[in-house]
Amino acid sequence: MRAVPASLDPAVVAEIDRRLTAVGEVHGVRIPWAIESGSRAWGFPSPDSDYDCRFLFVRPRAEYLSLWPARDVIETPLDETFDVNGWDLAKTVRLIVKGNATALEWLRSPIVYTGDPAFRDRLMALADATVERASVGRHYLHVGQQQRAGAKSLKRFFYALRPAAxxxxxxTHPQSALPPMDLPTLLAEGEVASDVREAADALIELKSRTRELRTGAPPLILDRFVDAQFEAGRIFDTAPVERDPVTVQRAANDYFRREITDG
Known part of the structure; x- marks a missing residue:
């Protein structure tokens, strides 16, 4: 599976492909999922946005039985253009069952460099069966509140607007704990009022042609939308645990053992 929009720089994409191939060869791992994260995948890139490739890797089964396990993160050189690194499947599974929204988002990125849909679907099925909605809700609430508390800028406002969305x-999806990754889809599927969506679209368009959005107040309608969603989201702070921890751990272990045996 590959889903790379034409708007991405072909030379940069080629270098990301090269790095992913090198990671597999040098570290002896399989990479069943590699996606774009950051502002490009979130739906509001700037002309100078860097590339944030994230990948999941699986080691040979015997290496998971070692008394001296290898690092669960693989990184490639970081510079102004490239931020390419990945997580071991074991680390990813542990984070997913804790409700880590970052790990969940990687499974729903609209930009896929390389991916096995069956692998993604199995991991999403595990998430559906184990993730606490309240954990995901708390993640977005607290991330958004931190952004609101920091220095004001239109660029920073996007990092509050997406958690609010x-x-x-x-x-609006009380039976699911896996929101889409990108802001336009969140707004479209979240039954958001048309005037809010239009204001967000205009701000996204402005960011797409401005190298740096500095000081300035966001549209009042978006400011109020963000505050309203954070206020409503406070329910996640006191929501009770719905899943049995023992059952969750058993499901995670069963999934992981099957994946490293059959993958």
Whole structure:
């Protein structure tokens, strides 16, 4: 599976492909999933946005039985253009069952460099069976609140707007804990008022042609939308645990053992 939009620089994409191939060869791992994260996948890139490739890797089964396990993160050189690194499947599974929204988002990125859909679907099925909605909701609530508390800028506002849209999506999808990754889809699927969506679209368009959005106030309608979603999202702070921890751990172990045996 590959889903790389034409808007991405072909030379940069080729270098990402090269790095992924090198990681597999040098570290002896399989990479069943590699996607773009960051502002490009979130739906609001700037002209100078870097590339944030994230990948999941699986080691040979015997290496998971070692008394001296290898690192669960693989990194490639970081520079102004490239931020390419990945997580071991074991690390990813542990984070997913804890409700880590970052790991969950990687499974729903709209930009895929290389991927096995069956692998992604199995991991999403595990998430569906184990993730606490409240954990995901708390993640977006607290991330958004931190962004609101920091220095004000239009660029930073996007990092509050997307969590707010994710909270709205969770509100309108009470049976799911896996929101989409990108802001336009969150707004479209979150039954957001048309004037809010239009204001967000205009701000996204402005960011797409501006190298750096500095000081300035966001549209009032978006400011109010963000505050309203954070207020509504406070329910996740006190929501009770719905899943049995023992059952969750058993499901995670069963999935992981099958994946490293059959993958």
């Amino acid at each position: 994710a909270l709205r999506w969770l509100q």
